[in-house]
Amino acid sequence: MFSDNKALFTHQLLQWNETQNHRPLPWKGIKNPYFIWLSEIILQQTRVEQGLPYYLKFTEKYPTISDLANAPEDEIMKMWEGLGYYSRARNLHAAAKYVADELNGNFPETYEEIKKLKGVGDYTAAAIASFAYNLPYAVVDGNVYRVLSRFFGIETPIDSTEGKKQFTILAQELIDKKKPAIYNQAIMDFGARHCTPAKPLCLFCNMQANCVAFQTGNTDKLPIKSKKKKKKTRYFNYIILENSENEIAVNKRLGKDIWLNLYEFILLETEKEITLKEIRAKAKEILQINTEQLEIVASYKQLLTHQKIISKFAYIKINELVNNKNFNFIKKEAIKQLAFPKSLKQFIDNSDIF
DNA sequence: AAATCGGGGAC
DNA sequence: GTCCCAGATTT
Structure with a gap:
């Protein structure tokens, strides 16, 4: 019936989709390219x-792409x-501004x-093209790498240039060109719900007889990744400086680093962990104020993909105004309107300073 | 080709 | 602790 295992894969995937896939989500089946x-x-x-x-x-909050385009950047960052x-x-x-201003609000087709x-990029363009316009572009995301590497027994590392190329070509051969949207949705749902990274549901899988990984017992070895991630540790010492007007010093993060355009307190980053005494000394030097009353009020760790961040929060209230153009003093009540990194938001929400 | 960009959940 | 998630961009 099937000339090769590729046609078989597509057929069995769509069969799984029709009989076993139940995953209602608000963006499934819609055609509004902006929402997609x-x-x-x-x-x-x-x-x-x-x-x-x-x-x-x-x-x-933003029913049309023009609503999004016209929103202030800080508001969008807060939403995010x-x-x-x-x-x-x-x-x-x-991108919203580009569509609104350059394309007269018409989403590209x-x-x-x-x-x-x-x-x-490649994935998102294929997703939008297929879901919104039913164009035959196969998505290649983490789910697709996993499903295809297992079913076809492909051992090329998925994080290599060759792997990306190979899987993209294969995915494009497999897509049902008569129903691209349904096919793309199906393969991602299958990867997310059935052919999962750990403990895939092979025993209930309608594709097990043709799945190379299952037949050879290699399910837990595929897909193969070659690169390993290294984490570097950073030490962030935050000074929460409150002046006599109940305002707090905050800065917007700029430059080439994490959390660009988000807000934070006065940051003293150090090469290693430092003591309260050292924080007081550094703060005194930078702020030109008496820091004897500075106290550590919280400290914790945060794990990012490539970084481990160890934070200390030190608080001081002074009975004067500070004339320092390097800091913006914001009313306490307005602090919660600004977008902060998660760890700082948690501190703000849990601290009785705010 | 490799590094970087967050945060959360499963194990 | 490790891995991975509907990846993209920069170096």
């Missing part, structure tokens, strides 16, 4: 459960607060034009 784009950006490297509330928030990978939010805003949007 928004959902795809939010879901980049993000679990559906984590991204879902953000999608609902964004679509309610806690979701991580903040360049997505910055690119989202830039071809793969090539869609990919010109900032923050839209």
Whole structure:
């Protein structure tokens, strides 16, 4: 019946989709390219459960791409607060302005034009093209790498240039060109719910007889990744400086580092962990104030993909105003309007200073 | 080709 | 602790 195992794969995947796939999500089946784009950006490297509330928030506050384009950057960053990978939010805003201003609010309708949007790469362009316009571009995301590497027994590292090329070509051969949207949705749902990274449901899988990984007992070895990630440890010592007007010193993070365009307190970054005494001395030098009353009020660790951040928070209230153009003093009540990195937001929410 | 960009959940 | 998630961009 099938000339090769590729046609068999597509057939059995769609069969699984029709009989076993039950995963209702608000962006499934819709055709509004703006909402689809928004959902795809939010879901980049993000679990559906984590991204879902953000999608609902964004679509309610910004019903059209022009609403998003006209919003202030800080407001969008605040909306994105806690979701991580903040360049997505910055690119989202830039792309919205591009569509609103340069394209008269008309979302691009071809793969090539869609990919010109900032923050839209191969995967996202294929997703939008297929879901919104039913164009035959196969998505290749983490789910697809896993499903295809297992079913076809492909051992090429998925994080290599060769692997990316090989899987992209294969995925494009497999897609059902008569129903690209359904196929793309199906393979990702299958990877997320059935052919999972750990403990895949092979015993209940309608594809097990043709799955190379299952037949050879290599399910837990595929897909193969070659690169390993190294973490560096950084020490962030934050000074929460409150002046006589109940204002707190904050800065917007600039330059080439994590958390670009988010806010933070006065930061003293050090090569190693330092004591309260040392924090007081450094703060005194920088701020030119008496820091004897400076006290550590919290400290904790945060793990990022490539960094481990060990934070200390030290608080001091002084009975004067500080004339220092390096800091912005913001009323306490207004602090919670600004977008902070997750660890700082947690501190703010849990501290009785605010 | 390799490094970097967050945060959370499963194990 | 490790791995990975509807990846993209920069170096």
